[in-house]
Amino acid sequence: MNLITEKLISHLSFRFLVTGDSYRSIAFCFRLGETTVSNIVSEVCRALWLRLQPAFMPEPDENILLSSTEQFENKWQYPNCAGAIDGKHVVIQCPRNSGSNYFNYKKTFSIVLLALVDANYKFIAIDVGAYGRNSDSSILLHSKMGKKLEAGDFGMPPDKVLPGTNISMPCVILGDEAFTLSSYMMRPYPRAFAREEHKLIYNYRHCRARRVSENAFGIMAQKFRVYRRPLEMHVDTVIRIVKATCILHNFMRCKTMIGSGGITDEEEASLIESGALDDIQPTNRRGRVAAYEIRNKFANYFNSPNGSVPWQSQRIHRLE
Template identity: 45%
Template structure:
């Protein structure tokens, strides 16, 4: 047995000597546990050097992170415990504040400018693999820690409150939100075929959202294939299924303001022509040459529906990753989209000093059935047509406003 062990040790030693000789021949130095430049992170890293100076200037700090100093500290108090790692006997872990800073900087700038992870790794003096791990971990923690407080599942009272906001600010009664989809451009994933290829000729995943009268997300569904239509993604999302089956907990039917003689009327959501017309989902009348009553209805509906378009615009302006193709894995893109949506609610609540109970839906990340074609928006039930006709008559009679078109 001793001879066998001796022979084994001799062979291992010989292999090691051959490996060392090959390394020396190639001129490669032996790797170190932590590179010398990374050891100086606390002295020359961007977080320890530049950011501490930016905290003295609120304007520059907000332009750097897209969050104010108070918002940043508040966000850190929410997610800090979830992203904190323990120190080891070999090295100290990166602090929660630094991990959050790296993630926000990447989502804000580097995912949208084409710079690789190496750029921010060099700036913050951390490893590239470390940055690749920080981004999905932190954006997932942001969603998990904020969703219950700033985008929770709506109740009947919440839908009623949203409807009151649309009536007061946008003159559309019994409206519980505006619905639309946004294509988030990204680099084509390998071996994905045409699943993510959209009608614009690019590759994307779809963000389907419902927003309220104050530009806040209430329901989001992220991850739909770019090839699918907005109506198809709605039909295969948890929100769309709840809307179709009547389990969304919308308020009970009630008369339109000043129109008790028209009888009870359902609460609705407003959308464009890409979505099907349903009892609780209103779309515009198709065509160009329309009678005055239909043009008035399309105008009033478009005025309320533009809220979701404006919300997408605010999102794109706040987080620059939406302006160019994102070159990361689709799952990471989904997590980044979800995190930015809940962060927008978080920021708007902190700016307005409102109650954080925004209460929107969190049914995100569901993947629709692949291969969906265009869903016809003109296929609708008689009940849906009747509901739209009642709205049309109301907007041209007791619900008319002075500034709407009359011809």
């Protein structure tokens, strides 16, 4: 394959991911067949993931998650937090003979992208391809990530004392109402019962740190406008496209942080998500007793002089 052909293939593939043009439109522009364009996009996305994943999304270990906890403490004032997790529906065209497997509660067809995100909007780990009809907590439970978390093999850092105290607490992951409360997963207090000020303050601090996962999806969908419409292709190809855009997102985040050290103004304005990345509905599953105690300890810490911040009491009314 000569240099001109390589540039043509890469330009074609990135044009599809960035603009969201259809295969037919791109085929007309490059004077190729639609099947040829489809095969090129699929193979390039596969190659991007295989080549970039070891460098920009390595398998999580204790060092990676320990670095993430330090970033969450310094940037979002939430200690002992290894990451924020969220699941998003990637809207697709209904696959043939799939029944209701991909039909979600928003009455569209989708696969689910489940992602663990660090404090700088980068993906630590992802799981792609679950049926759209499944709940967030169920997807996590049956994913490789969830099984490792349950077994204690995910590489979570050891227990650590909260700053300014002698209270030892485990490292946790922050999720929304779609996840089940557990010893490694924190979710906010239910809104119907969060009337006390200390619960409202905890919910504010929790959501403030957890929103990095929402922001990461918004940034990715803004840069890769392929998510602006339903993906009309085979599910295996959709999975390759999602994985490629996630790894390219991490690649660009690394370049952004080298230049500016944080999120850019353009990205901050782009956090309104596209219609192809939809929220997953909450779950009503009850958590474990130990998990309630851990959340209460975090709530007490955020309401103490050691853990409070000057502006938190002024902003909790947003959660009421």
